[in-house]
Amino acid sequence: MLKIDGKEVEIKKSGTILEVARDADIYIPTLCTLKELPAFGACRLCLVKIEGMRGYPPACTTPASDGMVITTNDEELNDLRRKILELLLSEHPNSCILCEDAETCAKYRTCPMKVGQITGCQLCPNKEHCELKDVIEYLGIEKVDYDFEYKDMDVERSDPFFDRDYNLCILCGRCVRVCEDIRGMGVLAFTNRGHETRIDTSFGKSHLELGCKFCGACVDVCPTGALSARATKWHGEPDATVSTVCGLCNINCGIVAGVKWGKLVETTPDSDSYTNGQLCVLGRFCIATITNHFERLKYPLVRKDDWLIPVDWDEAVESAVEGLKNYQPQDVGFILSSDLSNEAAFTLLELARALGTENIAIASDASSGFGGGNESGVSALCQLSGFDEEKLMKPEEIAGLKAVYTTQHLAAGGIATDSGAAAGGVDTDGSAAADGIATGGGVATSEKPEFLIVQDVFESGTSKAASIVLPALSFIETDGTTVSFDGTLRILRAAPEPYARARPDWKITNDILKGLGKEAIFETHEDVRSAFENGLKELPQPELQDLLSEKNWLPKMLKERNPSFSYRGVDLTRLMDDLKTVWEAV
Amino acid sequence: MPERTILICRGTGCVSSKSPEIMEELENLLEVHGLAEKVEVKQTGCHGFCQRGPILIIEPDDIFYCEVKVEDVQEIIETHLEKGEVIDRLLYTDPQTGQHVPNYKDIMFYKNQQRVILQNCGHIDPEKIDDYISAGGYVALEKTLAMTPEEVIDVVSKSGLRGRGGAGFPTGKKWQFCRNAEGEPKYVICNADEGDPGAFMDRSILEADPHAVLEGLVIAGYAIGASHGYIYVRAEYPLAIERFAYALETARERGYLGRDIMGQDFSFDIEIKKGAGAFVCGEETALMASIMGKRGMPTPRPPYPAMSGVWGKPTNINNVKTLASIPVILSKGADWFASIGLEGCSGTAVFALTGKVANSGLVEVPMGTPLNKIIFDIGGGVPDGKTFKAAQTGGPSGGCIPAKDGEINVDFESLAAAGSIMGSGGLIVLDEDTCMVDLSHYFLSFTMEESCGKCPPCRIGTKRMHEILGKIKAGRGEPSDLQKLEELAYTIKNGSLCALGGTAPNPVLTTLRYFREEYEEHINNKRCPALVCKDLIWYTINPEKCIGCGICARKCPVGAISGEKKEVHVIDHEKCIKCGICFQSCPPKVKAVEKKTN
Amino acid sequence: MSKFKILEKEMVVPNIYKFVVHAPEIAEKSKPGQFVIFIPDEEGERVPFTISDWDRDEGTITAFIQELGVSTMKLAQMKMGDHLEGVVGPLGIVPEIKNYGTVFVGGGCYGIGAVYPLAHALKEAGNRVITVIEARSNYLFYNVENLEKVSDALMLATSDGSSGNTGKVHSILEELGEKVDKAFFMGCNFMLMMCSQATREHNIDTEVSLNALMVDGTGMCGCCRVTVGGETKYACVDGPWFNGHEVDWDELFKRNSQYVMDEAMAFHHFSIGCRQDEEQGRVEKSTSKKE
Known part of the structure; x- marks a missing residue:
């Protein structure tokens, strides 16, 4: 038991004064602490008074002990804190706090000003959410007594994905510590000394040269606008956020999807998730970009007179139904992308059953060395449907059939397991040649299937060779479930509005089933979830990867186990130069 | 068994003034003179009296030669070792009496010290x-x-x-x-x-x-x-x-x-x-x-x-x-x-005595020795007829003690009470030519550069203080600046993470405490009484003293001085950059170049 | 020397770049208060900038460009010696230059550079020119020496009080205590609005250079439509100078923010290199039709 500001507080578990105070809902301002990191004691804003102790010990590093009598909030302390903050503000653009027109201006200036160098207020990506400002508001600062000194450092914009404007840096050291202590990288460091102390990369090299994996952890912990995600910093605060999981690989890290204007504008790590609030470059910087990418498939297309013509959904579904009816069951094959949700895979398997075919293959799509977004789930479902490993066909075998229904691009990570493309096929660059889908796997077919349904997210060589193109929504736009590599069922939640006229995979397949005169499998995804959950329990637990045994394992890109960064068979590095740069450097 | 031992100092100070060469020469010439058996040459560490290095002591005669040069070796061998005559010109000269002091123990610098920690320094070969x-x-x-x-x-x-x-x-x-x-x-x-x-x-x-x-x-x-x-x-x-x-x-x-x-x-x-x-x-x-x-x-x-x-x-x-x-x-x-020193503060204190003092070097005195005793009895006072103004203890983390408090006992508590600290032993003597604003500015520039940069009070606070002091030095100070300095000092002292920040404002605080009027002169009257702050002083040539030698005009880097040979010279204040070269180069007997302030 | 070569390019203060471009025909005809349209590259959009100076002998024009989005970012990345795809101008109706008596010229952001020819001309016409420029902080001022030359009085206003008066142009205007006969303002729309409000109270004739979204700059597209005194006007051909007291500010702000999402998404994709490369374009063409 100790006393904080006259309030009796129980020490529930041993910790610092700050921790104990936070447990008791007593706010003490800080800028450098982060609950995942050991205390640093740099910002000097959590200074408190303790009876019987000299000076002003920091709450973040002083252990709480029974009988302490602590003052955290009185004029003397707040005055000292204000003076310290004023010093910080004498080097951090501060017109956002001092400008007398700030409020009116914010009301009228709704357009983001996408400036290169941040000089304050409306030009700051953190204008809506700034930890520094929070503390200022708590302490109440109306003027800064010192001459302002702008550091005038060049903004670092040459590295992929994020900008570093150290003119805003307050040297809390969070980025350095998260990089070193949590991500184990040590790309960032304090450099120089004295007043010229800066945060910079080790030896002033670029992030790329230093082997940065661009996980973005540094960006996420920055309390100011100094570090910011280049693409998304000007979107402003999202209108809504949705907690879901990343579907780009089978780790399925927890993400928080930010939605604005109905669009997905950013994904940040979900600190309450099992992945400890950490992500890799794909989850942190790529999801919003690929979701809004102009190479998305926008509307259903049906080939007429050799041209792929946009049609409405009814016509597309009808064409698919009619087309499939033309083939004998043994001539029809299905390629399941391992990025499909359980629901999507389930309905596809049902469709195959309805058509009486057993020609099923899973196209593995490894983005991080952990397989496609739902590799565990898709293979578990196949197993539950009686398609064990022996019975499953290979994608290239399916590709040789007359009628093929594929849910992903059939090149990199798909059929063509070798990087080289065979003549007359779909090559890894996504450019399709005249005849057929070919593979580098040696089982190349010189002939394209007569009838090719492509139900996919991105434009690709495969979609361009299709008879029918059915635009699907990505994992972040549909509700559903996925099974992570550790065998846990995780829930996917739709965040943004559907892209153009694309639809969820399961719904498309369902409609085709209905067109075939079968009953719809389910109308909502909840229907399948319960059935699936039970089935999952009966399956043997998958062998966990060795790194799950590590206590605080992190999402990492493991290039050695990673053929490409792909989603639904499409090489993501093709979609954005920055990712390509990272991929080539890693 | 050698008859004599020559101790030659090979501390860093004496090494840089060529003691190794002297030692080599000694060994060579002793050989030549056939004295190698009789005289042992021994290197030692620092004797503390670095100002007079290289130092050479001949035992058991206890003769202390200082400022020895390689060329003197021959004479030392021939006159001292062979004839047994002391070479007067190599002896230490007491600046007050003008007398040569042959014996090591009689030199005031050593006489008034009590060497406990330094007992072996200069007497043993550190490599043996x-x-x-x-x-x-x-x-x-x-x-x-x-x-x-x-x-x-x-x-x-x-x-x-x-x-x-x-x-x-x-x-x-x-x-x-x-x-x-x-x-x-x-x-x-x-x-x-x-x-x-x-x-x-x-x-x-x-x-x-x-x-x-x-x-x-x-x-x-x-x-x-x-x-x-x-x-x-x-x-x-x-x-x-x-x-x-x-x-x-x-x-x-x-x-x-x-x-x-x-x-x-x-x-x-x-x-x-x-x-x-x-x-x-x-x-x-x-x-x-x-x-x-x-x-x-x-x-x-x-x-x-x-x-x-x-x-x-x-x-x-x-x-x-x-x-x-x-x-x-x-x-x-x-x-x-x-039993040495004071009760509660026993033993000795070692100081590096530097600055405007006749005998600078390493001194050791019992804790509680009065400051004046160190500066005057050991240090020999301020040279060139100048007056003692203050002493800075504890370096950039310490503060200054004004001359009027010179009787203060040098120990942890007394110095702290005076606003300074004992520190690890720096003791800088300041004379009337020291501007206290300039001094604080100097120490602040040191702490500002040496701050680790971790906490804002120290990293930024010292910079802001340094800026304000710079402003005052440049004649742009405002009366409110003194209060700002005190406020900043409070923030840095109480807000900093470690002692570097916690003590960084000490030079400013003590100078403000003891020499506030000097700050006020800078701010209110735009004067630098010690004639140090460049922006508040100017150089003139006293026409009554100038002999027209032209040295100053030749040395002026910006050509600001004009005048005919044997005629009075004039400084063009528009051109003058106040480097002070004219002031230094004017022959001491003439002293026509003068510094002025408002 | 070929056309539209960038002869000079430097960042004068954070985010603001001074461009000196070779465009003799435009330099020949430029008048104070007019603007040009820059087209950075073949695929670039058309962006309007005020002509901030010109040299008829050298055949050059000067513009201060603030980096604010994809196109200005492209411009900011161009180097001395590069060529702009196109420069259109001079465009816009100029304010009347005559002796008004005492004129107040206010500038902020790009306007600090852009008001120079206007102040210059007004000074030459015999006016007493009071120039006031505003910035968040003292390190954001530029072009001050030039303005000093053409102003009878030059005042600075900073939001953080780091130099000159604490506040903005409009706050200086309110405290001026000197009779002003005419006022001109260049800067962001917010500043123009605040200044117009201030001059209305003091009954000072006010002209502001509006920043409306603009595409072609010739009156065809209607993008820069503004309402002034209840009438529909096009900033490109009827302006950019309008009576500040008659502008429908709310409409202007609303219209200016209608492409926020597209601007943000364009920046998003551009900034991390989502470009339809040539290879992709080729694929598109060859596979749309099966041969």
Whole structure:
């Protein structure tokens, strides 16, 4: 038991004064602490008074002990804190706090000003959410007594994905510590000394040269606008956020999807998730970009007179139904992308059953060395449907059939397991040649299937060779479930509005089933979830990867186990130069 | 057995004024003169009187030659060694009496000191362990090993020894904390990261008497229960590092270090860690971070090093001078040590006496010696007929003591009460030509550059203070600036993480306390009374004194001085950049160039 | 020397770049208060900038460009010696230059550079020119020496009080205590609005250079439509100078923010290199039709 500001507080578990105070809902301002990191004691804003102790010990590093009598909030302390903050503000653009027109201006200036160098207020990506400002508001600062000194450092914009404007840096050291202590990288460091102390990369090299994996952890912990995600910093605060999981690989890290204007504008790590609030470059910087990418498939297309013509959904579904009816069951094959949700895979398997075919293959799509977004789930479902490993066909075998229904691009990570493309096929660059889908796997077919349904997210060589193109929504736009590599069922939640006229995979397949005169499998995804959950329990637990045994394992890109960064068979590095740069450097 | 011994100083100061060449010449010429058998030449560490180096002492005659040159060697051999005549011109001349002082012990600089820690400095060859042993070295260690660790700590506690790094924490208590702390292994560290501008006490001791420090560290290790020691020494001290490394080697050979020291069941070894010259690494936690290969940034206490220090283990850190006191305490006894100095503040204080003082060098006096005694009786006062204005103790972390308080006793408490600190031993004497605003500006620029940059009060606060002082110096000060300075000082003192920041405002605070009117002169009347601040002074040529020699005009880098030969010269103030070269180059007998302020 | 070569390019203060471009025909005809349209590259959009100076002998024009989005970012990345795809101008109706008596010229952001020819011309016409420029902080001022030359009085206003008066142009205007006969303002729309409000209270004739979204700059597209005094006007051909007291500010702000999402998404994709490369374009063409 100790006393904080006259309030009796129980020490529930041993910790610092700050921790104990936070447990008791007593706010003490800080800028450098982060609950995942050991205390640093740099910002000097959590200074408190303790009876019987000299000076002003920091709450973040002083252990709480029974009988302490602590003052955290009185004029003397707040005055000292204000003076310290004023010093910080004498080097951090501060017109956002001092400008007398700030409020009116914010009301009228709704357009983001996408400036290169941040000089304050409306030009700051953190204008809506700034930890520094929070503390200022708590302490109440109306003027800064010192001459302002702008550091005038060049903004670092040459590295992929994020900008570093150290003119805003307050040297809390969070980025350095998260990089070193949590991500184990040590790309960032304090450099120089004295007043010229800066945060910079080790030896002033670029992030790329230093082997940065661009996980973005540094960006996420920055309390100011100094570090910011280049693409998304000007979107402003999202209108809504949705907690879901990343579907780009089978780790399925927890993400928080930010939605604005109905669009997905950013994904940040979900600190309450099992992945400890950490992500890799794909989850942190790529999801919003690929979701809004102009190479998305926008509307259903049906080939007429050799041209792929946009049609409405009814016509597309009808064409698919009619087309499939033309083939004998043994001539029809299905390629399941391992990025499909359980629901999507389930309905596809049902469709195959309805058509009486057993020609099923899973196209593995490894983005991080952990397989496609739902590799565990898709293979578990196949197993539950009686398609064990022996019975499953290979994608290239399916590709040789007359009628093929594929849910992903059939090149990199798909059929063509070798990087080289065979003549007359779909090559890894996504450019399709005249005849057929070919593979580098040696089982190349010189002939394209007569009838090719492509139900996919991105434009690709495969979609361009299709008879029918059915635009699907990505994992972040549909509700559903996925099974992570550790065998846990995780829930996917739709965040943004559907892209153009694309639809969820399961719904498309369902409609085709209905067109075939079968009953719809389910109308909502909840229907399948319960059935699936039970089935999952009966399956043997998958062998966990060795790194799950590590206590605080992190999402990492493991290039050695990673053929490409792909989603639904499409090489993501093709979609954005920055990712390509990272991929080539890693 | 040689008849005479020539001690030649090979401390850093004397080395840079060519003592190695003198030694070589001596050895060569002794050979030529056939005296090699009769006269032994011995190198020693620093004698402390660096201003007069190179220093050469001839024993048993006790003749002290100073400012010796290679060319003098022949005469020393022929006149002194062969004829037995003292060479007057090489003797020390008392600046007050003008008399030559042949005997070492009669020189006022030495006469008024009491050398305990420095007892061997200048008398033994630091590279010869036998010299140290014959001077009573390693007796203390032998004694120690016969005692229990608790008994050793008890002796240290009773001696009243307090940390000589500046904080003055009782050493015995510190050892006890670390001994009691849980965790294995434990570490002891010698802090030799001497960083104050103008301070060289630790360096001189390491160069002159490395074994004393080594022995102290081994004793500390035994008392605390450590098996590993570090000495953290600046890389800028190559000679100290070399001598200490050699001392380690020889001590290991003789069994004073390493496995089963002196045949007892105690093993201990020492590793040298070189610092890269960051002032802040003198701070315990930053020093430990540096030893662990991290950036030298202080960490908040608790946890104290005694609980969780290097590699997270209990660690004890002592200054060089503290450790050098240990062998003496153990060999001569706690009571003997406690009898020196003051009660509660026993032993001696070692200072690097520099600045505007006739005899600058290393001095050792009992704790509590009056400041004036150090400056006048040892230092010989302020030269060139100038007046003593103030003394700065504790370097950039300390403060100044004005001349009127010159009778102040130099000990931890008295200095703290005066707003300064004891520090690790820098003592800078200031005369009437020192501008106190300029002085604070200088010290602030030092702390501003040497701050580790971790916490804003120190990193930014010192910069803001420095800016305000710069403004005042430039004549742009406003009356409110003094209050701003005081406010900033308060913020930095109370808000900073470590002692670097906590003490950084001291120079400003003390000068404001004792010389406020000087600040006010700068601000209100745009005057620099000491004629230092460039923007507030100008140079003129006194037409009555100018002889028209033209030296100043020739030396002026911007061609601001004009005048015909043998005619009065004039300075063009538009062109003048106030570099002061004319002032310095005007012949002393003429002194026509004058500095003026409002 | 070829056309539209960038002869000079430097960042004068954070985010504001001074461009000197070779465009003799435009330099020949430029008048104070007019603007040009820059087209950075083949695929670039058309962006309007005020002509901030010109040299008829050298055949050059000067513009201060603030980096604010994809196109200005492209411009900011161009180097001295590069060529702009196109420069259109001079465009816009100029304010009347005559002796008004005492004129107040206010500038902010790009306007600090852009007001120079206007202040210059007004000074030459015999006016007493009071120039006031505003910025968040003192390190954001530029072009001050030039303005000093053409102003009878030059005042600075900073939001953080780091130099000159604490506040904005409009706050200086309110505290001026000197009779002003005419006022001109260039800067962001917010500043123009605030200044117009201030001059309305003091009954000072006010002209502002509006920043409306603009595409072609010739009156065809209607993008820069503004309502002034209840009438529909096009900033490109009827302006950019309008009576500040008659502008429908709310409409202007609303219209200016209608492409926020597209601007943000364009920046998003551009900034991390989502470009339809040539290879892709080729694929598109060859596979749309099966051969």
